[in-house]
Amino acid sequence: MNGVSEVAVASKTKNGLLSAVQCVSLIQSYIVPRSLTKLKQLHAHIITSGLLYFSSYYHSVHLRSNLLSTYALCGSEANARKLFDELPKPSLFLYNAMIRMYSQSGSSVEAVKLFIRMLSSVPFRANKFTYPFVIKACRDLSWLKVGVLVYGKAIRSGHGRDMFVLNSLLAMYMNCGKTEAARWVFDTMRERTVVAWNTMISGYVKNGFANEALVIFNQMVDLDVELDSATIVSLLPACGELKELALGRKLHAVVEEKGLGDSISVWNSLIDMYTKCGCMDEARVIFGNMTERDVVTWTVTINGYILNGDERSAFGLWRPMQLEGIKPNTVTIASLISACANLQELKRGMCFHGWAVRQKLEDDVIVKTALIDMYAKCNWLGLSFRLFTRTPENQTGPWNAILSGCMHNGLATGTIKNFKQMLYKKVDPDGATFNILLTAYVTLADLEQAYNIHGYLIRTGFLSINEVATGLVDLYSKCGSLESAHEIFNGIAVRCRDIILWSVLIAGYGNNGDGEAAVSVFKQMVQFGVKPNEVTFTSVLHACSHAGLVDLGLDLFKLMLKEHQSLPCTDHYTCMVDLLGRVGRLQEAYELISTMRFQSNHAVWGALLGACVIHENVALGVVAARRLFELEPENTGNYVLLAKIYAAVGRWGDAENIRSMINDIGLRKTPAHSSIEVRDTCKGMLQ
DNA sequence: GCCGCAGCTT
Numbered sequence: 096m097n098g099v100s101e102v103a104v105a106s107k108t109k110n111g112l113l114s115a116v117q118c119v120s121l122i123q124s125y126i127v128p129r130s131l132t133k134l135k136q137l138h139a140h141i142i143t144s145g146l147l148y149f150s151s152y153y154h155s156v157h158l159r160s161n162l163l164s165t166y167a168l169c170g171s172e173a174n175a176r177k178l179f180d181e182l183p184k185p186s187l188f189l190y191n192a193m194i195r196m197y198s199q200s201g202s203s204v205e206a207v208k209l210f211i212r213m214l215s216s217v218p219f220r221a222n223k224f225t226y227p228f229v230i231k232a233c234r235d236l237s238w239l240k241v242g243v244l245v246y247g248k249a250i251r252s253g254h255g256r257d258m259f260v261l262n263s264l265l266a267m268y269m270n271c272g273k274t275e276a277a278r279w280v281f282d283t284m285r286e287r288t289v290v291a292w293n294t295m296i297s298g299y300v301k302n303g304f305a306n307e308a309l310v311i312f313n314q315m316v317d318l319d320v321e322l323d324s325a326t327i328v329s330l331l332p333a334c335g336e337l338k339e340l341a342l343g344r345k346l347h348a349v350v351e352e353k354g355l356g357d358s359i360s361v362w363n364s365l366i367d368m369y370t371k372c373g374c375m376d377e378a379r380v381i382f383g384n385m386t387e388r389d390v391v392t393w394t395v396t397i398n399g400y401i402l403n404g405d406e407r408s409a410f411g412l413w414r415p416m417q418l419e420g421i422k423p424n425t426v427t428i429a430s431l432i433s434a435c436a437n438l439q440e441l442k443r444g445m446c447f448h449g450w451a452v453r454q455k456l457e458d459d460v461i462v463k464t465a466l467i468d469m470y471a472k473c474n475w476l477g478l479s480f481r482l483f484t485r486t487p488e489n490q491t492g493p494w495n496a497i498l499s500g501c502m503h504n505g506l507a508t509g510t511i512k513n514f515k516q517m518l519y520k521k522v523d524p525d526g527a528t529f530n531i532l533l534t535a536y537v538t539l540a541d542l543e544q545a546y547n548i549h550g551y552l553i554r555t556g557f558l559s560i561n562e563v564a565t566g567l568v569d570l571y572s573k574c575g576s577l578e579s580a581h582e583i584f585n586g587i588a589v590r591c592r593d594i595i596l597w598s599v600l601i602a603g604y605g606n607n608g609d610g611e612a613a614v615s616v617f618k619q620m621v622q623f624g625v626k627p628n629e630v631t632f633t634s635v636l637h638a639c640s641h642a643g644l645v646d647l648g649l650d651l652f653k654l655m656l657k658e659h660q661s662l663p664c665t666d667h668y669t670c671m672v673d674l675l676g677r678v679g680r681l682q683e684a685y686e687l688i689s690t691m692r693f694q695s696n697h698a699v700w701g702a703l704l705g706a707c708v709i710h711e712n713v714a715l716g717v718v719a720a721r722r723l724f725e726l727e728p729e730n731t732g733n734y735v736l737l738a739k740i741y742a743a744v745g746r747w748g749d750a751e752n753i754r755s756m757i758n759d760i761g762l763r764k765t766p767a768h769s770s771i772e773v774r775d776t777c778k779g780m781l782q
Numbered sequence: 783g784c785c786g787c788a789g790c791t792t
Contacts, residue, residue, distance in 0.1 A: 123784080153783095160784065168786095188784060195786075227787045262788040269789095293789045325790040332791075364791045394792040426792050 115146055115154040122161040131169040138162055138174070156182075163189055167196040187213075191224050198232040206232035207241060220252040227263040234267035242267045262290050269298025274307075289323050297329035305333035309342070324355040331364040335371030343368040363391045370399025388419065394427040406434040410443070425456050429465035436469040444469045464492040471500025491525050498531045510535035526560040533566035542574040549579075561587070565596045572603025577612070594625055602634040610642025614651070627655075629664055636670035640677060648674045665691075669698045676706020681715050697726045701733070708736050708743075716740040731757055 118141060125134045141147060141162070147155050159178055166175040179185060179193055190213045197206035210229045213221060221229075226249040233242030242264070249260050261284055268277035281287070281295055292315045299308040312330055315322065327346050334343035347365055350356045362385050369378040382388070382396050393416045400409035409431065416423065423431075428451050435444030448466055451457045457466075463486050470478040479500045486493045494517045501510040514532050517524065524532075529552065536544055549567060552558040558567065564587055571580035584592075584600050597620040604613035617635045621627065627635075632655050639648030652671055655663060668691055675684040684703055688695055700722045707716035720737040727733065734757045741750035 119784085157783075164784070164786090186783085188786080191786070192784095222787095224785085224787050231788075257787090259787045264788095266789065288788090290789045295789095297790060323790095328790040358790090360791045362791090367791065389791095391792045396792095398792065424792085430792080 115150045115158055118146065118158060119161050122158075122165050126165055126168055129169050131166075131171055134162070134165055134169065134171075135174075160186065160189055164192040167192040170196065170200055172196060172200060172202070187219055187222060187225075191222070191228070194225060194228045194232075198228045198235070201235070203232035203235045207236070207238070210245070214248075221248070222252075223254045223257045223260065226254055226257070226260045230260065230263040230267050234263070234270045237271050239267070239271040239273065242271075256285065258284075258286055258288060258291075262288075262294060265291060265294045266298070269294060269301065272302055274299065274302050274304060287320075289320055289326065292320055293323075293325045293329050296326065296333070300329065300333045300336070305336045308333040309337070309339070322349070324350075324358055324361050327355060328360050328364045331368040335368040338372050340372040340374065343372060359385070359387060359389050359392060363389070363395055366392065366399065367395040370395065370402055373403060375399060375403055375405070388421065390421050390424050390427065393421055394424070394430065397427060398430050401430060401434045401437070406438050409434050422454075425459040425462050428454075428456060429459075429461045432462070432465040432469045436465070436472040439473050441470075441473040441475065444473065460487075460490050460492055464496045467493055467496040467500060471496070471503050474504060476500055476504045476506075488520055489522055491523055491528065494522050495525070495527045495531060498528065498535075502531055502534055507535040507538040524555075524557075526557065526563055529557050529560075529563045530566050533563070533570050537570050537573045540574050542571075542576055545570050545574050545576070545579070549583075558583075561591055561593065561596070565593075565599055568596065568603065569599045572599065572606065575607060577603055577607055577609070589623065592623070592625070594628055594631065597625055598628075598631045598634050601631060601638065605634055605638025605641055608641055610638045610644040610647070613638030613642075614644070614647055617651075629666070632663075633666045633670060636667060636674065640670050640674035643677060645674055645678050645680070665693075665696050665699055668695070669702050672699055672702040673706070676703055677709070679706075679710045681706055681710060681712050685715055685718070695722070697723060697730075700726065704733065704736050708739050711740060711743045713740055713744055713746070 118137065121137055122134065125131075125137075141158060147158060150158065159182060163175050163178040163182075166178065175193060175196060179189065182189065185193075190209065194206045194209050194213075197203065197209060206229060210221070210225070210232075213225075226245065229245050230242050230249075233239070233245060246255070246260070246264050249255050249257070254260050261280060265277050265280050268274070268280065277295065277298055281291060284291060292311065295311045296308045296315075299305070299311065308330060312326075315326075327350060331343060331346060333339070334346065343365075346368075350361055350365070355361055362381055366378045366381050369375070369381070378396065378399050382392065385392060393412060397409045397412050397416075400406065400412075413423075413431065416427075428447055432444055432447050432451075435441070435447065444466075448457070448469075451462050451466075456462050463482060467479045467482050467486075470476070470482065479497060483493055483497045494513075498510050498513055498517075501507075501513060510531065514524070514528070514535075517528070533548070536548055545567075548570070549558075552563060552567065557563050564583060568580045568583050571577070571583065580600060580603050584596065587596065597616065601613045601616050601620075604610070604616060613635055617627070617631065620631070632651070635651055636648055639645070639651065648671065652663070652667065655667070668687065671687055672684045675681070675687065681703070684706065688699055688703065691699070700719045704716060704719040704723060707713075707719060716737060720733055723730070723733040734753050738750045738753040738757075741747070741753065
């Protein structure tokens with residue numbers, strides 16, 4: 096209301112000229128505080144007082160220009176546009192103001208259109224302020240070719256080496272995935288501010304080259320470039336991705352030392368980094384110390400809990416978040432829905448679905464994708480499909496969700512059929528699509544099909560994605576073609592071979608009964624400096640046990656305890672019990688179980704019982720079976736195995752006792768068919 | 783004759 100009184104004062108002066116000047120200075124005073132309401136009031140006053148008509152032409156244009164540029168700065172598109180259209184010959188400054196407004200508000204197409212109109216209607220060339228706006232608009236639209244043409248214009252008008260123009264060009268190349276082009280521009284820049292370095296870092300991270308981002312950062316440090324908060328915010332996602340906790344902590348220290356923590360996004364990025372490195376405690380501390388939190392703060396924390404397997408705590412933030420007045424957005428709700436999918440909590444998932452519908456967020460693609468996935472993981476594929484059919488068809492995310500939903504519900508051929516539909520509808524598949532598709536082909540285990548998809552992946556270039564290549568190695572191994580699997584493996588650059596790829600090949604040899612090859616690949620992996628993890632050890636021990644390589648397996652087990660200092664898990668013990676049990680070293684297997692530092696599970700005892708059956712060892716068989724009866728009383732298979740041992744050594748009375756035990760349990764706890772099956776097995780053995 | 787423009791988290 097203050098604005099009205101100011102306006103009133105201004106209009107009291109009889110002299111229209113003074114009044115117009117006063118209006119201009121008032122308008123300009125609204126620029127920094129972005130006082131749109133006051134501006135509108137003043138605008139109305141200018142119209143009713145006739146200032147625009149009674150002033151000189153010069154002052155009238157001046158007033159209009161100021162009104163327009165301030166509307167544009169305040170993001171009031173409709174008002175700015177109306178004024179702009181009324182002007183017969185807008186100045187370069189006003190064109191810039193309009194283009195800036197469009198490119199900042201996301202109306203990028205309008206920005207580019209206006210630029211083209213400007214080129215044809217303005218007697219002078221665009222200036223150095225114009226190009227960054229237009230290139231940014233092209234960046235947001237991923238219009239690489241148009242952007243390059245605009246840059247060509249910039250060169251011809253002498254702004255090709257302008258720092259701002261080059262920085263926006265860098266960002267455009269990075270956003271369009273052209274990291275080499277960006278690199279070239281960066282290398283040829285004469286003058287590099289911290290903005291250029293930051294653009295390179297964030298660009299590399301966005302394009303999946305987190306390692307390159309770290310390299311750039313190190314160069315930046317070597318050259319003593321002063322980093323700012325944007326550097327931190329750009330680099331922290333790389334730390335999270337690469338689990339570079341040490342560097343992440345260092346950056347945290349830098350934030351504290353240099354006082355870079357004035358923006359929320361810095362703290363948000365730190366929380367995100369800590370959660371990705373598995374440090375929920377440190378993330379919680381930052382969260383607690385923040386005096387102001389935004390929707391991203393809550394979302395990264397919720398995501399962090401989910402990532403670290405603590406979905407309960409994630410759900411627990413839902414209410415406090417809203418009590419603090421922060422409204423969840425599409426990212427928040429999608430994360431929570433995916434947490435419901437992890438836990439198969441259909442009811443809770445439906446509650447979030449309902450909330451999303453009420454908030455009109457249901458049609459957002461990431462929310463839709465999360466919902467499709469959630470219903471599929473809760474085994475409600477019908478609901479998944481119903482949502483899917485109401486989704487715009489050209490987006491990859493929902494298609495991937497429905498493909499993985501088919502797989503989750505055991506429909507391998509359905510997955511492949513839908514993938515073909517996807518291609519038919521001209522939807523672009525991505526790396527994730529092929530990861531899912533390859534698991535579908537794995538269940539079919541058809542070598543001919545594997546060759547076909549291999550060829551397809553080469554033609555489309557998707558084989559260069561590491562996870563996809565890993566999936567293909569797995570597919571070939573599961574089809575029994577270890578030669579092809581190894582060939583793909585050899586085709587992957589040594590530095591790109593991650594732990595998962597190695598483990599897949601080791602498991603491949605193991606499952607094909609070639610324990611020696613599995614162990615040899617394992618040794619190669621260690622030689623290349625890749626640290627084996629739990630899964631690798633499980634695979635290699637499993638391989639030994641399948642191939643009967645007892646002593647080799649024992650050596651590896653000891654190696655695991657000593658050199659790699661990994662704590663063995665139950666899977667490892669199961670492999671070892673299996674390994675020893677198969678060759679009849681039952682007593683050793685039993686002793687190994689006794690050395691376990693934690694609760695033994697059914698798999699370990701099951702392995703021992705299985706070995707006792709083969710070697711007809713009653714004493715240990717009874718021990719193992721008793722433990723199993725405690726651990727899983729309703730699993731009739733265990734009773735059958737024990738009965739088998741008794742039967743094998745001729746202790747028919749004991750076998751008969753087991754049979755009656757099974758009958759009791761079978762009638763009470765297992766489905767009828769299983770009890771009948773069990774009874775028949777026993778009968779067969781007793782006869 | 784207004785004197786602005788680039789990079790950054792879920």
